Amino acid sequence: MPPIIEMRGITKRFGALTANDGIDFSIEPGEIHALLGENGAGKSTLMKILYGLYQPDSGDVRINGQPVRLTSPAEAIANGIGFVSQHFALVPKFTVAENVVLGHEGSRTLHPTAMSTRVMETAASLRLLIDVNAVVGRLSVGEQQRVEILKALYRDCKVLIMDEPTAVLAPGDIAALFDILRVLQGRGMAVIIITHKLDEVFAISQRVTVLRLGKVVGEVRTQDSTPAALAQMMVGRQTVAVARNSDHRRQDAVKLDVRDLRLTDRRGGLRLRGLSLEVRGGEIVGVAGVAGNGQSELVSVLTGMAAPDSGSVTVGGAPLPFRDPKAVSRLKVARIPEDRLKGVIGDLSVQDNLMLESVEGFTRMGHLDRARIRANAEALIRAFQIKAAPTDLARTLSGGNIQKIILARSLGHAPEVVIAAQPTRGLDIGATEYVHQKLLEQKERGAAILLISEDLEEILLLSDRIVVIYEGRIAGTFAAQDARIDQIGALMTGAHPHA
Amino acid sequence: MLNLKIEREPAPLWLRLLIPVIAVVVTFALVSVLILWAGASPFDAVYQLLIHPLTRTSARADILMMATPILLTGVAVAVAFVCGYYNIGAEGQLYAGAIFAAWVGVNAEGLPPVVAIGLMLIAGFLAGMIWALLPALLKSWLSVDEVVTTLLLNSVMLFIVSALLNGPWRDPVSGWPQSPTIALNAQFPVLIARSRVHLGFIIAVVSALSVWWMLARTRFGLELRAIGKNREAAQFLGIPVRRRVLTAALISGGIAGLAGVGEVGGIHYYLIGSLSPGFGYTGIIVATLGALTMPGVMLSALFLALINRGAISANRELDVPVYLSDVIQAALLLVTLAVLLLNRYRIRWGR
Structure with a gap:
């Protein structure tokens, strides 16, 4: 026909x-x-x-x-x-x-x-x-x-x-x-x-x-x-390119412990249904899944933007407060948001964006210490190779450089835990490699890294452990060395793992 | 085929600096039609409106006097707009300040002028804050749209003023609906001899400069700007958005209250129902034309005062209605908004 x-x-x-x-x-x-x-x-x-x-x-x-x-x-x-x-x-x-x-x-x-x-x-x-x-x-x-x-x-x-x-x-x-x-x-x-x-x-x-x-x-x-x-x-392909992260031996104490999170959205839909996971120091845990299976909600809770119905999160043993972004960053949790335009204020300068998250450190009696703000910006711009002047408006930067602003301000202060949500979405190859390298540096430093990405290849490339999220809970866990892409793909799409 | 494409692309800097000039030229081109209709030459009218007042000392002083209330309401509106809180209620807050100022002024008999005027300013600022509090709380607790609540409270305030003036405060001597005159020592000193430029002008300039400093140099100001530019990101960065917006709304109300204090203390010396011919609304125009920046707000307050003063000259010399200045202000606002919008796009022709 x-x-x-x-x-x-x-x-x-x-x-x-x-x-x-x-x-x-x-x-x-x-x-x-x-x-x-x-x-x-x-x-x-x-x-x-x-x-x-x-x-x-x-x-x-x-x-x-x-x-x-x-x-x-x-x-x-x-x-x-x-x-x-x-x-x-x-x-x-x-x-x-x-x-x-x-x-x-x-x-x-x-x-x-x-x-x-x-x-x-x-x-x-x-x-x-x-x-x-x-x-x-x-x-x-x-x-x-x-x-x-x-x-x-x-x-x-x-x-x-x-x-x-x-x-x-x-x-x-x-x-x-x-x-x-x-x-x-x-x-x-x-x-x-x-x-x-x-x-x-x-x-x-x-x-x-x-x-x-x-x-x-x-x-x-x-x-x-x-x-x-x-x-x-x-x-994608069945075998993965050479993983950038090949040393999976390190096993520090658990730094990020997520227990039994449940979250209902405004329309009454269950977005998280008893999600638990843990990340140890010096470890990258990748969360694989098709978008819309609870990743955004998990990130919202972990970055202090939303509160779950029930469940708990601890960072290095201390309970993580919900809906309090300031407290989250004080617990040395570095946050890379899903949508970088919701993490950077485009109409403010690069130097303001680099200090706003820890603005307390840059004021004297409420008065901004411009010299210190500028020095902070210059140091971070150099360390993270951001192609911009401190006074440039953030929105005039490329996506890669905007992401570098976020990396610089969150990773620049020795974090214990890194929540990296879609850290390379929309970036070109060079910027992507840069982000990957920075995450691996944090792993070397001993930070616990939770990588949430829709890009399965990125997860396979970087993770020490891979968890698959499906309909608001963890459907399976794989150690990097014996992760099989067909099994992960099956779990991601809700089919049975060994079918 | 001719292909017309509209792209989002910010205009180059030189063009952005030209925006006010373009807006003024376009506005006067539009208004020329009305002037012709009124039987006058647009060129003469432009001369009377924009140039003539500047050539005479007394008219120059009038401009400063007329700029005083709209500079204050302009600053007030800008403080709120900067963080995305659309306070349309400066008019009501102005009257709230005027009521308290009149009350303090009437009862200030025997106080040294510094104390009397100081108390009036504090009372007026507080009154403006109080009147701004209700919509600000409704916004931060229940997300009630502040545009509606602040706007409607303006009418409520006019009724309160009217009730006061027709009731307890009716002038016992004349029987007019106006409050008793404030004490002599509470009346603002005049700054320029043989004019009505009063202390309020200095207060307005100081307010504008303080807000300028606050927005540029303090943590609070930076956080307000951050909230206004990208509320979600501000929240993500740990800025207590609701609390900051609430504070900004109260400061805005307080500054609008000062405008009322100035009109009572420096111009009329009593409270009347027609104290403000819409200074609160003009403040919105001033703030918008000034692009919510303090230098811009100061310039646009002076410019609108110039047009107001010029309309009087034009009326006298050319017999065009004084309402021309209202039409010009409104047209200028619309044209500026349109130019600002077009400024963000580029139209390309091509195949």
Whole structure:
């Protein structure tokens, strides 16, 4: 059967980052096609191009063999493409029927009964169980997702894109969703499901395209593959380049002890479910995992930005206070935040950024000691090779140099514990190596280092011990010398370790 | 195909320094239409508005007098805006300061002038702080939007003033809704003979210079700037964000209160309901035009005072309405905001 959608040589750059690099992708009618990859692999970008939200820098899109230019979602919808995002675009106070019709009313005057009858017919024809007159705000998440699907179908979509549809669902709802998708498939619809969970790929899809770092690394029929093979494609090569950290003998006392952290987010979702880990002095422990499995919350707690519901953290035996960043840095915990723009104040000077975390040391009766501030900045700029003058505004620096500001102010004062969250995200090779080297220096010094990174290779390169985080708890631990990438990949994606 | 691209790119330094000039030129170009409509020549009007007041000693003194309250409210607003607390309530805080100052002044009979004026200033500062306290607490405890609360409290304050002046403070002699006159020894000394430039001008300049020093040279000021520029990072760095914002809000209220003290102690010598023709709101314009920096605030307070004084000349000579100055101020604010925004982008044409 000819493909209904064909994307050829799609390339999309955001500044220096190439999110999609010459991607080919196609899907046939009546096919469920999984788009698999880690966060940042380029899945969402590719699908946003298909939905007209982004314009590719090069490459073309064909629908039923005809080249099309999709410059807006409205055009994508007119071409029979539907998109169900993770974040529903529903008006809570409207009924299901109103939400479905909204933006596609057909006439200037509304006929409520005719409207809901038509929506009901659409739902019934696809065996979607839903009360079209219910108010959306009262529906469960799974039902709201069904409304989103119904919305796409009401607009006559032939290709349905689902962005991580199970991320928000309870297990029972997942089965129901898959049933719906199979019905749609039976009607000849094409369904693209973006995911990083392997069990789902095998449960529902006929074909898989695996993306890694913006490129297609494999396109296979699901039944011809195995979870292990896909996991390996997703995370990279099977063997790791020579680890930069090869001396794993050192075993000092435990310096960072995290016990049974539990944390519920504002919407009531359990983000940490009894997470425990420990890091010894002179050791780098890498936390591997797909984004969104509790890493951010763990970092927030450890850096003093959030408080867990329960659990404890001790640093060198002393309890770590929660939601008190000052106290955390006083315990000699160096903090490298996930988002460096939330750790550096771009509109202040480099020298101010280098002293703000320990501002007490630079004041006399509340008056800033400019000479000492400048001397501190000059010393750190030299020691960490920051390419900037003390009075430059921080935001005029490159990402690598901004990261060096953070390294300088946190590592410059002999820390006991280092919390390094995504320390090389978005950095070029040179800056990345520099960061790695600085972390290894701290290990040599005897600091306990917790490295949280979405870049599995970075974790394998630096860690003495690797823990895998999945759904808010530690799913497995590996010593660096016997870490196997297929096992780690399987744990990261929720499959069983020895399957 | 012609391709128009808008990129985020900060303008070069020379352009940024030209911004005030560009804004003024554009504003006057826009306002010319109104001036023509009013039957006058825009060139004559510009001369009357911007040049003529500077040529005469008495008009120059008037400018300093008129700059006094809006410099204080401008400084007050800037202190709050710097840390991202949008205090729109300087008007109400000004009146709070005026009430306390009038009360102290009326009861200051027999005190040495230094003590009487000192007490008025302290009382006025405290009153402004108290009036700023409620919205500041609501903001820090419950995250209630300060823009709404401070703005609405301005109306509440006007009613309080009106109630006072129509009730207990109604002038027993004239029966007018105005407070009794403050004691002679509580009246601010005049700085320039045969003018109404009073002690308040010095207080305003000292306030601006102190705030300048505070923002640039103290830990507190640095932390306020850090909070205003990047609240999340400030929190990450261990700055007690809520406490600092609360303090800034109170200082802001206090300085706005001083503006009220100056109007009572230096201009009217009693409290009236029309004490301020919106000095608190003009303070927002002053602070914004001054880019929240103290040199900028001082310059823009003087500039707006010049336009106010110039509007009187223009009215006298060319018969254009005095409200022209209000229109110019409003237009200037909008144009400046637009220019500041455009300044952050670069438009490229190309294929």
